[in-house]
Amino acid sequence: MISRREFLQASVAASAIVGASGVGNWARLAAQQALTQDQLLQFDGFGNFTLIHVTDIHAQLKPIWFREPEWNIGVGEVKGKPPHVVGSDFLKMFDIAPGSPEAYALTYEDFAALGRTYGRMGGMDRVATIVKSIRAERPNSLLLDGGDTWHGSMTSFLTKGQDMVNVMNKLGVDAMTSHWEWTFGTERVLEIVENLPFPFLGANIFDSEWDEPAFEPYQIFDQNGLRVAVIGQAFPYMPIANPGWMFPEYSFGIREERMQEVVDEVRAEGVDLVVCLSHNGFDVDRKMASRVTGIDVILTGHTHDALPEPVLVGETILIASGSHGKFVSRVDLDVRDGRMMGFRHKLIPVFADVIAPDAEMASLIEAERAPYKDQLEEVIGTTESLLYRRGNFQGTWDDLICQAIIEERDVQIAMSPGVRWGASMLPGDAITREDIHNVCTMTYGACYRTEMTGEFIHTILEDVADNIFNPDPYYQQGGDMVRIGGLAFSCDVSKPIGERITDMSLVATGETLDPAKTYTVGGWASVNEGTEGPQIWEVIESHIRKIGTVKLEPNTSVTVTGI
Amino acid sequence: MKLNRREAIALGLGGIAMAALPMPASAATVEELIGEFTGGAAVGTGGITITAPEIAENGNTVPIGVDAPGAVSVMLLANGNPTPPVCTFNFGPAAGSQVASTRIRLAKTQDVIAVAKMADGSFVQASANVKVTIGGCGG
Numbered sequence: 001m002i003s004r005r006e007f008l009q010a011s012v013a014a015s016a017i018v019g020a021s022g023v024g025n026w027a028r029l030a031a032q033q034a035l036t037q038d039q040l041l042q043f044d045g046f047g048n049f050t051l052i053h054v055t056d057i058h059a060q061l062k063p064i065w066f067r068e069p070e071w072n073i074g075v076g077e078v079k080g081k082p083p084h085v086v087g088s089d090f091l092k093m094f095d096i097a098p099g100s101p102e103a104y105a106l107t108y109e110d111f112a113a114l115g116r117t118y119g120r121m122g123g124m125d126r127v128a129t130i131v132k133s134i135r136a137e138r139p140n141s142l143l144l145d146g147g148d149t150w151h152g153s154m155t156s157f158l159t160k161g162q163d164m165v166n167v168m169n170k171l172g173v174d175a176m177t178s179h180w181e182w183t184f185g186t187e188r189v190l191e192i193v194e195n196l197p198f199p200f201l202g203a204n205i206f207d208s209e210w211d212e213p214a215f216e217p218y219q220i221f222d223q224n225g226l227r228v229a230v231i232g233q234a235f236p237y238m239p240i241a242n243p244g245w246m247f248p249e250y251s252f253g254i255r256e257e258r259m260q261e262v263v264d265e266v267r268a269e270g271v272d273l274v275v276c277l278s279h280n281g282f283d284v285d286r287k288m289a290s291r292v293t294g295i296d297v298i299l300t301g302h303t304h305d306a307l308p309e310p311v312l313v314g315e316t317i318l319i320a321s322g323s324h325g326k327f328v329s330r331v332d333l334d335v336r337d338g339r340m341m342g343f344r345h346k347l348i349p350v351f352a353d354v355i356a357p358d359a360e361m362a363s364l365i366e367a368e369r370a371p372y373k374d375q376l377e378e379v380i381g382t383t384e385s386l387l388y389r390r391g392n393f394q395g396t397w398d399d400l401i402c403q404a405i406i407e408e409r410d411v412q413i414a415m416s417p418g419v420r421w422g423a424s425m426l427p428g429d430a431i432t433r434e435d436i437h438n439v440c441t442m443t444y445g446a447c448y449r450t451e452m453t454g455e456f457i458h459t460i461l462e463d464v465a466d467n468i469f470n471p472d473p474y475y476q477q478g479g480d481m482v483r484i485g486g487l488a489f490s491c492d493v494s495k496p497i498g499e500r501i502t503d504m505s506l507v508a509t510g511e512t513l514d515p516a517k518t519y520t521v522g523g524w525a526s527v528n529e530g531t532e533g534p535q536i537w538e539v540i541e542s543h544i545r546k547i548g549t550v551k552l553e554p555n556t557s558v559t560v561t562g563i
Numbered sequence: 564m565k566l567n568r569r570e571a572i573a574l575g576l577g578g579i580a581m582a583a584l585p586m587p588a589s590a591a592t593v594e595e596l597i598g599e600f601t602g603g604a605a606v607g608t609g610g611i612t613i614t615a616p617e618i619a620e621n622g623n624t625v626p627i628g629v630d631a632p633g634a635v636s637v638m639l640l641a642n643g644n645p646t647p648p649v650c651t652f653n654f655g656p657a658a659g660s661q662v663a664s665t666r667i668r669l670a671k672t673q674d675v676i677a678v679a680k681m682a683d684g685s686f687v688q689a690s691a692n693v694k695v696t697i698g699g700c701g702g
Contacts, residue, residue, distance in 0.1 A: 211626050240620055244620060254617060474617045475694055
């Protein structure tokens with residue numbers, strides 16, 4: 001029997017490039033000339049079938065900046081294991097040179113300088129070029145979309161996801177699963193799904209009244225005689241992390257036993273390969289892979305991790321393809337005698353200045369944007385600071401958003417949800433209305449103003465921290481810590497719920513938070529129906545207009561221990 | 564406007580729903596209830612499966628399933644509720660399978676425990692931790 005490990009031949013596409021050190025001396029043009037589309041796409045075809053994976057695009061049609069996390073703490077058994085490795089540790093683990101294109105694409109250090117050297121990443125017209133190129137070479141291939149596709153930009157908000165649906169249809173997706181899609185509400189989801197030319201899969205989406213499967217769990221694709229089952233797994237914590245009242249007809253959950261049942265069912269059908277297209281989040285998938293038998297490949301999503309190599313769990317390989325259109329994964333597989341005999345993988349970084357845009361897709365994107373162009377591109381202010389969100393704690397975008405809430409809503413404490421989406425901005429960039437939407441657009445964006453006791457604020461922080469740092473991955477919802485303005489605290493990630501958050505004090509006065517006392521609090525993205533307030537993007541826009549130029553001081557209000 | 568805790572929750576990040584009710588004076592502990600059910604016999608593991616969500620979507624109605632092949636009776640308990648007993652399912656000799664499901668209300672994060680009495684008079688037990696949460700902010 002051939003060991004799968006012998007077939008592990010993974011690499012980042014750009015790894016052939018040498019001499020990329022001393023990035024500061026590189027002119028951007030020189031850097032772009034050194035990188036070529038052919039190099040990025042270079043792949044020695046392997047086996048008889050190819051998976052192309054995109055996920056968590058968050059409606060980013062155009063190239064963006066996206067700074068990878070500085071904090072991605074793993075707890076329990078996954079401590080120090082990918083994807084819980086960042087910065088220079090990540091570079092060492094995957095043998096990547098500091099300052100190289102891969103370092104820029106996959107880590108956070110020197111982000112602004114490297115960003116200027118290597119340019120923006122993503123863009124669905126560039127993704128289209130990559131997909132077309134792979135398909136031309138590999139007739140036996142499937143393009144699978146892990147979800148979080150229809151939400152995340154101003155145009156997707158204004159068109160209720162239609163711009164992304166049109167683009168993904170044009171791209172020729174073969175199947176998808178879902179998460180933020182549901183925040184457009186049941187009616188809109190069903191309207192789109194009815195007209196989708198490919199299946200919208202979710203083995204774990206159940207009718208909440210009858211507790212019975214409500215969507216197609218899988219699709220079996222016949223690829224010139226090779227039968228490939230693709231099982232969909234939607235985001236398990238849909239009605240908890242997002243407003244359940246928008247899709248009350250459905251229940252989700254990990255439903256591990258259901259996954260096993262569906263795998264057994266397709267195996268009994270005699271398929272040659274079982275692929276799980278998942279929006280569980282990486283750690284949840286890693287645990288699921290160790291407990292459910294018979295899955296060959298899990299295409300992971302939700303937690304926005306980009307890994308240059310697959311992670312092996314028993315007989316299953318886990319692929320992590322990043323977010324925001326920054327990467328496309330290509331996985332070539334050798335499938336014979338009803339089983340996967342080997343694989344070769346490449347995480348293709350979508351360098352927007354290197355990959356030529358596909359002309360047809362570029363014109364479709366322009367057509368989708370045209371009706372809104374003036375609104376999208378109106379300049380609201382500029383930033384002197386690097387603005388980013390992603391990371392377990394804080395982030396400069398949310399420092400700015402919390403400041404906006406404190407000023408505009410006249411509150412002592414501001415809360416901004418720890419979502420993992422939202423493009424970055426480089427110092428010197430003009431901030432347009434579209435840029436603001438990129439970090440806060442949503443169908444439940446009302447910025448509330450309320451009062452909470454110190455005790456209740458503590459309860460919220462403990463609850464959210466447990467969603468990230470619970471040592472059992474099945475209790476992790478896959479977001480980051482709620483971001484706080486006006487309040488300092490310490491978090492010991494190694495403690496159990498109720499004991500992680502201490503030393504809470506008001507930043508303005510240094511006064512210790514009194515559990516019994518009431519404080520004014522503003523925030524957004526409440527999952528409760530009927531939340532009132534101006535939309536968060538209006539609050540941020542108003543604040544940026546007043547200050548003109550964003551210049552943030554380093555935020556030292558959160559102390560993290562127990563790592 | 565001063566909000567009480569319940570209203571503040573509604574405006575906050577989510578819905579941990581209920582306040583704890585005062586414990587009735589007569590409430591028996593889970594250990595006592597199991598002891599009563601088994602008559603003090605030893606309780607083993609295996610041969611019984613609980614199906615429950617890891618995190619409740621709605622703490623007011625949490626779907627719980629139990630599968631205990633060969634059981635004649637299965638007692639369900641929620642150890643963090645003010646009154647832990649949920650129900651007891653009895654299976655007659657004609658039952659095709661010993662599977663049951665119901666929905667229960669959980670006051671907070673806790674273990675749901677199922678104890679089965681088998682046809683030979685032996686007992687087995689399983690439990691599942693169900694988290695009741697405010698809700699977070701998924702990525």
